[in-house]
Amino acid sequence: MSYPRFTTDGHGCSTPRAIITDAITMHPPVDADASLVAELMGVPAEAERPAQIVAVWQEHWDEHGYGTWIIRESGGDAVGFVGLRAHAEFIRLTLRTAERAANEALEVRALRLASAHAIEWLPDLPIRMRVAPEDAATRSTLESAGMAHVADLDHTTDEGDWQVLELPYVRVAERIPSRAGEAMLAMWVEVNDAGGAVGFLPGASAEEVAPVLDGYASRMQAGGTACVSLNSPVGDLLGFGFLVGSTGPLTRHGATLERIMTDPATRGTNHGALLMAGLHRAARERGVELVTLDYRGGTGLGEFYTRYGYTEVGRVPGALRVAAGDDRDGVIMARSL
Ligand SMILES: CC(C)(COP(=O)(O)OP(=O)(O)OC[C@H]1O[C@@H](n2cnc3c(N)ncnc32)[C@H](O)[C@@H]1OP(=O)(O)O)[C@@H](O)C(=O)NCCC(=O)NCCS
DSSP states (O other): OBOOOOOOOSSOOOOOOOEEOSSEEEEOOOGGGHHHHHHHHTSOTTOHHHHHHHHHHHHHHHHHSOOEEEEEETTSOEEEEEEEEEOSSOEEEEEEESSTTTTHHHHHHHHHHHHHHHHHHSOSOOEEEEEOTTOHHHHHHHHHTTOEEOGGGOEEETTEEEEEEEOOEEEEESSOOHHHHHHHHHHHHHHHHTTOOSSSOTTOOHHHHHHHHHHHHHHHHHSSEEEEEEEOTTOOEEEEEEEEEOOSTTOTTEEEEEEEEEOGGGTTSSHHHHHHHHHHHHHHHTTOOEEEEEEETTSSHHHHHHTTTOEEEEEEEEEEEEETTEEEEEEEEEEEO
16 A cells, blocks of 8 residues: 655644555545446436535545545546545445446455545544445445444434444553453464464463563553554454554654554454554654564565555564574564654
């Protein structure tokens, strides 16, 4: 993913308006996008309503600095839209593409990007989308972008019954409450057991992991380190990582990300992307301009972090001995925020 570059100069920064990846681009609407809206509505291109809808979308962008994006396959025509619309107490996601079945993968991609963007940049409000109970296809798209059904929010309007799905939320903590600590320890052990590169040899016990978690708790108490967790709408832990600030007088604008992990049971549902978005938001809010992290070579993680703007800046061959005869490179990556 590449966001338009901007500089952070200590006086705040602006929210990116476009999202550009190799496969897909998402831009705020221009007047000519009324023809796409007309196609989606099944009305003539010169009809009044599509132009009105585009005008409303543009006003929303002007007022809120976010809104509806037009989705294009790289270099291709507009195929649909994904939107974030302000409500008083939440932000509503909307999604529509032409020839739905053919664009299913694109819809998922666009929704995943919009969700991570919302976590990283938008006001800290619940992000929701509603679907008709019989619309299993949309519900599955939303679930693959990390959303979960919150039955308490289901409701009925003149248009019928609605199920409401909500994105996980990010919590930035300066200390670890004991119940959260238990969930983090359990997840850390489970992630390690599942082969995750989170600092331990395979099969490490809770007794081995606990002192390292306690070490983070102490560093948090001392200041400069924060725990960023991703939680389901009902508060279950879905993933976490630590943001460790730099204290040196020359490096205060830098921080490292450590122990990034998501629940193995829900992998592949965008939670890693949402967690990275939350970590970047937390870092930016603390005035961080430069982020570094390291990972274990041979895990594919370089590809994962490259998606979120990181570049390899260093590699120590064979630095990590995972098992006798299995030495891995220690790889360092960095990005500016
Ligand atoms: C790395 C990790 C946090 C990613 O979380 P996740 O919940 O699987 O992430 P997402 O579902 O958001 O995946 C985002 C994208 O990255 C890709 N991806 C995920 N893990 C990857 C990996 N190890 N290597 C390459 N790509 C990866 C996914 O395929 C997905 O791509 P897609 O959008 O094209 O489908 C998770 O796999 C994890 O906890 N791993 C074990 C712990 C670990 O090794 N942490 C790294 C410490 S440096």
